[in-house]
Amino acid sequence: MAGTVFDPPVAGWERRMPGDKRFFMWVLVCQAILLIGLSGSWIFVAAQNNPTKRFRTSPEEFSQRVNAFVDKYQVAPRTVRVPPGEDAYLLSRMWSFYPDLILKKGQTYTIWYSSVDVVHNPQISEQLLSFQAVPGHAQGVTLTPNTTGTFLVYCGEYCGLGHHGMMGKIVVED
Amino acid sequence: MEAIYTDPETGLRLDRATRRLILTFMGTAFVILGGAAVAALLVALTRAPAIQLLWPSAYYMTLTFHGIMALTMWPHVFEATIWLWACTALLRTRLAAPILGWLAYGLAALGILMILGTVASGKASVMYTLYIPLRADPLFYLGHVLYAVGVLVLMILFGLNLLKARAEGTYTGSLPLVTYGMAVSAIITVVAVVGAVAAFVPAMLWAFRVLITKVDPLYFKATFWAMGHTLQYTNITAMVVAWYATATFALKVKPVSEKFSRWAFALYLITTLPVLMHHLLVDPTWSHAVKYIGATFVGILLGIPSAMHGLAVPASVEKTLRSRGVPGLWGWLRQWGWDNPAMVLLAFSILLFGIGGFDGTVATTMQLNMTRHNNMWIPAHIHGALAGGTTLGFMAFAYGFLPHLGFAIRGKGWAKFQAWITAVGFMTMMGAMHWGAHYGVPRRMQDIRFVGADAPVPSWFASMNLLGIGGTLAAVGVLIFVIIALTSMLSGSKRQPEMVAELKDLRPAPAREPALAGVAARVAQEPAT
Numbered sequence: 001m002a003g004t005v006f007d008p009p010v011a012g013w014e015r016r017m018p019g020d021k022r023f024f025m026w027v028l029v030c031q032a033i034l035l036i037g038l039s040g041s042w043i044f045v046a047a048q049n050n051p052t053k054r055f056r057t058s059p060e061e062f063s064q065r066v067n068a069f070v071d072k073y074q075v076a077p078r079t080v081r082v083p084p085g086e087d088a089y090l091l092s093r094m095w096s097f098y099p100d101l102i103l104k105k106g107q108t109y110t111i112w113y114s115s116v117d118v119v120h121n122p123q124i125s126e127q128l129l130s131f132q133a134v135p136g137h138a139q140g141v142t143l144t145p146n147t148t149g150t151f152l153v154y155c156g157e158y159c160g161l162g163h164h165g166m167m168g169k170i171v172v173e174d
Numbered sequence: 175m176e177a178i179y180t181d182p183e184t185g186l187r188l189d190r191a192t193r194r195l196i197l198t199f200m201g202t203a204f205v206i207l208g209g210a211a212v213a214a215l216l217v218a219l220t221r222a223p224a225i226q227l228l229w230p231s232a233y234y235m236t237l238t239f240h241g242i243m244a245l246t247m248w249p250h251v252f253e254a255t256i257w258l259w260a261c262t263a264l265l266r267t268r269l270a271a272p273i274l275g276w277l278a279y280g281l282a283a284l285g286i287l288m289i290l291g292t293v294a295s296g297k298a299s300v301m302y303t304l305y306i307p308l309r310a311d312p313l314f315y316l317g318h319v320l321y322a323v324g325v326l327v328l329m330i331l332f333g334l335n336l337l338k339a340r341a342e343g344t345y346t347g348s349l350p351l352v353t354y355g356m357a358v359s360a361i362i363t364v365v366a367v368v369g370a371v372a373a374f375v376p377a378m379l380w381a382f383r384v385l386i387t388k389v390d391p392l393y394f395k396a397t398f399w400a401m402g403h404t405l406q407y408t409n410i411t412a413m414v415v416a417w418y419a420t421a422t423f424a425l426k427v428k429p430v431s432e433k434f435s436r437w438a439f440a441l442y443l444i445t446t447l448p449v450l451m452h453h454l455l456v457d458p459t460w461s462h463a464v465k466y467i468g469a470t471f472v473g474i475l476l477g478i479p480s481a482m483h484g485l486a487v488p489a490s491v492e493k494t495l496r497s498r499g500v501p502g503l504w505g506w507l508r509q510w511g512w513d514n515p516a517m518v519l520l521a522f523s524i525l526l527f528g529i530g531g532f533d534g535t536v537a538t539t540m541q542l543n544m545t546r547h548n549n550m551w552i553p554a555h556i557h558g559a560l561a562g563g564t565t566l567g568f569m570a571f572a573y574g575f576l577p578h579l580g581f582a583i584r585g586k587g588w589a590k591f592q593a594w595i596t597a598v599g600f601m602t603m604m605g606a607m608h609w610g611a612h613y614g615v616p617r618r619m620q621d622i623r624f625v626g627a628d629a630p631v632p633s634w635f636a637s638m639n640l641l642g643i644g645g646t647l648a649a650v651g652v653l654i655f656v657i658i659a660l661t662s663m664l665s666g667s668k669r670q671p672e673m674v675a676e677l678k679d680l681r682p683a684p685a686r687e688p689a690l691a692g693v694a695a696r697v698a699q700e701p702a703t
Binding site for chain 2 (some may be wrong): 003004005006007008009011013014015017018021024025028029033035036039040042046048049050051052054069071090116117118119121123125126127129130131134135136137138139148150152153154155156157158159160163164165167168169
């Protein structure tokens with residue numbers, strides 16, 4: 001079985017790799033550089049990037065902020081019309097998202113989100129957007145809605161037996 | 175005096191103490207795989223909206239079972255057999271201290287029983303993303319700690335044996351490629367055990383309510399994945415070893431370039447260090463620089479060693495078959511061995527691992543991660559890389575390894591059927607998962623109808639029903655494999671040991687001629703194309 005993977009390599013294995021193997025390694029290195037460069041330059045040249053606005057908080061403090069926000073702009077029970085230019089808040093808890101947000105198409109908003117109990121993951125239906133809501137940490141995503149409609153918000157992180165019933169709503173109006 | 179078993183095909187020799195240990199680990203691994211496959215069947219039938227078999231509490235418990243058994247227990251317990259074999263038979267030496275192997279087995283088995291027991295009691299349905307402050311039974315965390323310590327003991331034994339063989343001079347030059355790969359795997363495992371201790375010791379104290387009253391969820395998430403994702407590279411390195419070994423068992427192939435393969439193994443050591451970052455891409459606290467360098471930059475580099483092995487293994491088969499007279503540009507692919515379950519599983523393991531690997535590269539790209547985080551893309555990645563790659567790779571390895579240990583494979587027809595149905599099942603399921611992910615189907619959800627929603631609910635049923643079909647085929651295929659493997663082991667081995675006293679007697683006996691002589695003869699009879 002000499003020369004197979006069950007035996008120590010035969011003498012001379014440490015010599016320079018054959019040319020086709022070196023060529024293949026260079027192809028792999030080049031495609032890696034291309035992908036790394038694309039993702040890296042995207043941070044600077046494009047608008048679609050991961051949210052980085054954040055602050056440390058506590059569940060109590062974040063709940064107070066959300067309640068103050070709801071009291072100020074509430075238009076219906078647990079529904080808030082966010083004025084353009086104002087920051088919005090989205091609270092995750094077992095097992096709902098609070099409040100429902102009404103946004104205006106073409107306006108830019110920053111939505112702050114956090115959790116008051118366990119880790120949640122608000123996702124916006126069919127928009128492929130996913131935010132991690134972690135207790136003790138608030139994070140803000142800046143986005144400009146470009147589609148009108150009513151969007152279901154649901155949870156992607158397992159958070160207990162009511163996980164699949166955890167829902168919220170974002171409405172985008174003209 | 176020591177009883178030594180010799181495999182006439184390869185000439186490799188194994189002493190009785192090591193062999194017992196190997197068989198114990200392997201039997202346990204097959205039982206765990208069977209459990210994971212039963213859970214997988216139930217999960218697949220629940221995720222298909224046409225059936226929706228289980229109610230919420232049962233579904234989340236079953237999914238926890240499936241995740242833990244298929245993701246950590248089955249691959250690592252099976253890898254223990256490869257580790258033990260690679261550091262004894264291949265290095266022509268005996269185990270330095272079999273008692274350490276039994277200690278490792280005992281600790282791991284106790285940990286496994288604790289984890290599975292708490293999950294079965296319903297107090298630990300937390301998935302394998304058990305982020306604090308989701309609270310499970312304290313014994314659940316203690317079980318993880320025991321399991322990690324057991325794995326660490328096994329790594330110590332493996333390291334001791336490498337030193338022992340080197341000191342005794344039982345081999346010359348570098349390690350055999352299989353042992354080299356398993357050594358890389360062992361180093362990655364030790365790194366992962368550090369993460370496991372950092373994650374689970376505070377979590378355990380928090381769950382027992384002693385000393386620690388609060389664990390930051392982001393600390394736990396980072397350290398948990400420092401263990402969790404790093405351990406997946408233990409599996410991947412062992413899977414690559416299984417690829418090389420499967421091709422060697424079936425066709426006695428020689429690697430195209432030892433240096434190329436060794437470079438690829440060594441690259442894993444560097445590129446796997448920051449894999450925990452892949453899970454932090456949408457978390458607060460981390461800056462773009464950390465996310466980009468830790469996850470995207472190094473994450474894309476991770477694909478290089480895997481792609482190198484993905485080329486080297488089929489290339490080894492091709493080169494070997496050509497050297498035995500297989501003609502034509504694609505003749506080697508026709509002669510691959512499509513009637514040999516091990517080679518069928520090997521081919522689909524490489525293919526599925528490739529698809530899963532590309533999924534992972536997409537998901538770890540910083541901007542794309544947000545569109546893939548926690549939807550069906552992630553199960554697609556896991557079922558390509560881990561289930562499709564590692565599980566199929568290990569099943570292929572077992573079809574060569576069981577006869578190597580003297581156990582005849584029972585039900586050869588079933589084995590062929592099993593290989594194809596598993597491969598087709600996984601391909602179908604992967605297709606359905608990608609389809610669903612494209613429309614944002616969330617993962618780990620018992621019900622996707624969203625009863626009572628006052629917003630439009632997307633219809634995801636077609637993709638998820640297809641997932642149910644694929645998942646059922648794959649789970650049934652794996653279950654047939656478990657039955658074949660266990661009956662083959664329980665039927666016993668006819669191989670008789672010989673009693674030897676001298677250490678040098680562990681040197682291999684002369685090996686038989688390559689098994690492919692028959693194929694080459696058959697090819698020679700065909701008209702040249």
